[in-house]
Amino acid sequence: PGSVNPDAFPAKLWRLVNSPSVTSVRWDARGEGLLILQPRFERELLGLGPPGQGPPAAPGVFRTRSFASFVRQLNLYGFHKVLPAQPGEGLHHFQSPYFRRDRPDLLARLQRLTKAKRAKLAAVLELPARSQRPLGSPH
Amino acid sequence: PGSVNPDAFPAKLWRLVNSPSVTSVRWDARGEGLLILQPRFERELLGLGPPGQGPPAAPGVFRTRSFASFVRQLNLYGFHKVLPAQPGEGLHHFQSPYFRRDRPDLLARLQRLTKAKRAKLAAVLELPARSQRPLGSPH
Amino acid sequence: PGSVNPDAFPAKLWRLVNSPSVTSVRWDARGEGLLILQPRFERELLGLGPPGQGPPAAPGVFRTRSFASFVRQLNLYGFHKVLPAQPGEGLHHFQSPYFRRDRPDLLARLQRLTKAKRAKLAAVLELPARSQRPLGSPH
DNA sequence: GGCGTTCTAGAATATTCGTAG
DNA sequence: GCTACGAATATTCTAGAACGC
16 A cells, blocks of 8 residues: 655666666566676675776665675565576576566555564465455455 | 745745855755755854854854754655755755745645644545545534 | 674774774763764764865764764664753764763663663663662672 | 754664574 | 575654743
8 A cells, every 4th residue: 555665675676677877787588577787786886896996887876885785675575586597697586576667556566574564464375265355354 | 724924934945945145955956846955054054164164154044053953844844855866965855745946825835743733634634535524523 | 781792883982982083072071971073073984074075084984974863873872962061063962871981891781772672761760769770680 | 822943762764694494 | 505584783764742932
């Protein structure tokens, strides 16, 4: 029931993957997942890279300097890693059912998984087919 | 249903942002929000700045000396912060639906949110479309 | 019952106030509180300052760029503001009973106040005089 | 009662670290 | 080795509360 907070992670990620000037984050061939080139990502968005090099191309998007923290965010928002066809090349492939190129409307469902939300979600998924909605739920 | 008190915060803010001699407060590109340069604001309007420096350029508008108090005022009047494109440079971007360059008529709706007013407003926003006022509402 | 995490706020603060090269954070005359010069702090530790100026003198201590966030940390760790003799000059005075120049041993008691801890603390403080310090308390 | 100022706290997201699986 | 998650701290934005006028 939430709208999209333009300052939070999902909106940032959406802008990055759709930005022509960002080359380290792209859609996969089907537009159903993210392809991330780690070394390039670190230079372009985390401001790492070889010392004595210029500033990051798109700074200020994340405050972190570690790729692992970025991955933590992906997991917190429900993304899962997909095995890449060519492993070991600094290429990462992540997916979420609510992050698709042709479905910007689903973006609002990408919500941070707190402990409570996670429990609720797990409960729903394990329910027998009886009643997906709690009794007396509105609408 | 109120008119604009020329001594209160909204009117002061309106005069500042439209004053050619004030450089720390400006309209954003669309005229829908405020851009505030904090260091300049502190010198120009709060009279801070390096000691041994001249007097503030536009003194007497606020009694406070802290930028935080100014931000408190903005929030009390319903402004919300917007992520600036380049964070971390002392640049702040605030918006309110009732503060627009081409709509001075809306200024009268910028009212201080007391606890009572805030509660009333929240109630209205959550009401189903049935009846804006609960039956038997007072007044 | 915890020891001091050298990466967390209290240890950082201790190092800053005792560092000869940091000039924006000092002990007050009695060594019982902190004196903080905001403008200098922002240049020296937050990396703000006039654009086109050199890098911060002691960067990397905090990730934030806002003095308000630093104050939030102080409050989270139980510091309280003390009225300065000379208000309005960007000088802040903060105290905590567990932050004293001659009592580094107390530093371990400076703990982050979560909601639970805060409630427990308030309950203890409202206890009748029966047993303020539990007799036979450990250590 | 309203408004301005100050200090502190609530709540949500972000970041880091450790570790279970 | 690797992925995902829990938990603690850090950061941000906004609100509560108290006080004076």
